[in-house]
Amino acid sequence: MGWGRSRDAAPGVDPERKSPAPTEQLFRLVVEASPNGVVMVDRRGVIVLVNRETERLFGYTRDELVGQSIERLVPSRFKSSHPDMRQGFLANPQARAMGAGRDLFGVHKDGSEIPVEIGLNPIEVEEGFFVLASVIDIGPRKQVEAELRRSNEELERFAYVVSHDLQEPLRTVSSYVQLLSRRYHDRLDADAMDFIDFAVGGARRMQQLIADLLTFSRVGTRGAPLVPTGMQAVYENALASLRAALDESNATVTSDPLPTVVADAGQLAQLLTNLLGNALKFRGDQPPHVHVSARRAGRMWTISVQDNGIGIAPEYFERVFVIFQRLHSREEYPGTGVGLAICKRIVERHGGRIWVESTPAQGARFSFTLPAVAE
Amino acid sequence: MAIAVPPFDILLVEDNLADVRLTQEAFKDARVPNRLHVARDGVEALGMLRDATGTVPRPDLILLDLNLPRKDGREVLQDIKQDEALRHIPVVVLSTSHSEHDIARSYRLGANAFVTKPVDVDRFFQVIRSLEQFWLDTARLIRP
Numbered sequence: 001m002g003w004g005r006s007r008d009a010a011p012g013v014d015p016e017r018k019s020p021a022p023t024e025q026l027f028r029l030v031v032e033a034s035p036n037g038v039v040m041v042d043r044r045g046v047i048v049l050v051n052r053e054t055e056r057l058f059g060y061t062r063d064e065l066v067g068q069s070i071e072r073l074v075p076s077r078f079k080s081s082h083p084d085m086r087q088g089f090l091a092n093p094q095a096r097a098m099g100a101g102r103d104l105f106g107v108h109k110d111g112s113e114i115p116v117e118i119g120l121n122p123i124e125v126e127e128g129f130f131v132l133a134s135v136i137d138i139g140p141r142k143q144v145e146a147e148l149r150r151s152n153e154e155l156e157r158f159a160y161v162v163s164h165d166l167q168e169p170l171r172t173v174s175s176y177v178q179l180l181s182r183r184y185h186d187r188l189d190a191d192a193m194d195f196i197d198f199a200v201g202g203a204r205r206m207q208q209l210i211a212d213l214l215t216f217s218r219v220g221t222r223g224a225p226l227v228p229t230g231m232q233a234v235y236e237n238a239l240a241s242l243r244a245a246l247d248e249s250n251a252t253v254t255s256d257p258l259p260t261v262v263a264d265a266g267q268l269a270q271l272l273t274n275l276l277g278n279a280l281k282f283r284g285d286q287p288p289h290v291h292v293s294a295r296r297a298g299r300m301w302t303i304s305v306q307d308n309g310i311g312i313a314p315e316y317f318e319r320v321f322v323i324f325q326r327l328h329s330r331e332e333y334p335g336t337g338v339g340l341a342i343c344k345r346i347v348e349r350h351g352g353r354i355w356v357e358s359t360p361a362q363g364a365r366f367s368f369t370l371p372a373v374a375e
Numbered sequence: 376m377a378i379a380v381p382p383f384d385i386l387l388v389e390d391n392l393a394d395v396r397l398t399q400e401a402f403k404d405a406r407v408p409n410r411l412h413v414a415r416d417g418v419e420a421l422g423m424l425r426d427a428t429g430t431v432p433r434p435d436l437i438l439l440d441l442n443l444p445r446k447d448g449r450e451v452l453q454d455i456k457q458d459e460a461l462r463h464i465p466v467v468v469l470s471t472s473h474s475e476h477d478i479a480r481s482y483r484l485g486a487n488a489f490v491t492k493p494v495d496v497d498r499f500f501q502v503i504r505s506l507e508q509f510w511l512d513t514a515r516l517i518r519p
Binding site (some may be wrong): 178 | 391393394400458471492494495496497499
């Protein structure tokens with residue numbers, strides 16, 4: 001067949017063959033049109049076919065590659081080990097991604113390295129055994145990822161600096177308004193005291209917002225490493241920190257035995273405290289009943305916090321996790337609208353997801369996934 | 376019968392005038408007689424501490440902010456604790472910082488206490504009151 005040796009080989013249409021079996025020409029068109037670089041090598045590692053994208057990616061013409069060793073496209077630091085790896089593949093030929101999680105590079109004609117992903121497929125035909133490699137240029141993706149990471153870091157740094165520097169003047173405003181009320185309350189009339197209360201309330205709320213924003217910005221930058229963490233102890237500490245709210249609301253909180261997960265213990269405590277705190281805060285007429293359950297699904301644990309509170313209408317299931325989004329007036333339920341956004345960020349930092357299910361007036365169930373400890 | 380105690384001298388090192396005044400107001404309510412002296416930056420503070428003319432008494436207690444112009448509080452703390460003539464004076468770091476790093480560093484440099492300034496004015500007054508009670512009443516200091 002001599003795939004790829006010449007660009008305009010005759011299409012070998014066989015009238016005997018039952019249509020619609022793909023013809024060689026069709027195969028050629030598909031390979032040519034592939035957005036991935038396609039390189040086929042024989043068992044000795046000699047290139048027998050390349051497509052247009054491969055030419056573009058590596059800067060060689062087809063004639064410069066076909067008949068050459070595949071090692072020509074491998075960076076020099078991997079050249080010595082590459083033949084052994086090819087032998088390894090031939091010993092156990094299965095379609096798979098190359099490199100098993102390592103960063104792979106190809107080398108361009110001009111010597112520069114190109115970050116790539118490579119899928120390998122064994123192909124056995126009459127002419128013998130071949131390996132078809134599909135090469136994706138991940139340079140643009142890597143660049144976008146790097147830019148995204150940089151801009152996220154900058155945003156977090158910005159939020160941190162802004163929130164820290166905003167605390168100072170705000171503290172002055174609130175301190176002096178409070179001092180005014182402390183010193184002069186017997187000389188001021190009811191209106192004046194009202195105005196002072198509004199000013200103090202506003203400053204206090206802004207302080208809370210800034211503190212929450214600071215916490216939010218620290219999830220990504222100040223996190224501890226993710227290590228096996230016993231959730232039971234973290235849960236019990238979270239409950240202890242909510243003691244006042246538990247007593248005040250006359251709540252009953254129960255849990256399944258909780259597993260060990262791969263987590264940052266401090267952030268896990270914050271996550272549980274926020275969710276349990278919400279379960280108590282958004283209670284209905286009944287004393288709160290809260291249950292924390294744990295269910296294993298594959299590599300992840302799903303943890304759910306079920307309450308019997310006021311619940312959330314389905315149209316807000318997504319919105320509750322967005323920063324500064326609130327569903328109630330501050331008079332009904334105090335808060336800054338940052339708590340669940342912090343939860344979402346924490347869960348996502350751990351590679352999990354968080355969601356809510358609820359029937360209004362019957363309670364809400366917040367669930368999140370966290371990685372289990374590998375066995 | 377109460378024995379008349381000479382007033383305690385306290386050096387407040389603080390660049391923010393609003394905080395200076397607030398601290399002065401809090402010390403006005405103090406039970407222990409005291410004189411509050413103010414340095415607005417690190418250089419001025421060390422100048423007052425090393426004053427040879429005797430116009431500024433050597434303080435019994437130093438309240439030190441960390442973020443100061445010219446010479447910041449960490450450097451001032453280090454200089455005080457390395458100075459044979461000053462190192463016995465208790466230094467309380469009084470900062471808006473909650474940072475673990477600032478706290479650890481201050482203690483390593485020899486701070487005698489680290490206190491985060493509360494945002495609430497009543498809490499702030501309580502903090503000053505408890506500093507006064509501990510350092511000027513409970514603790515025994517070297518007094519001239």
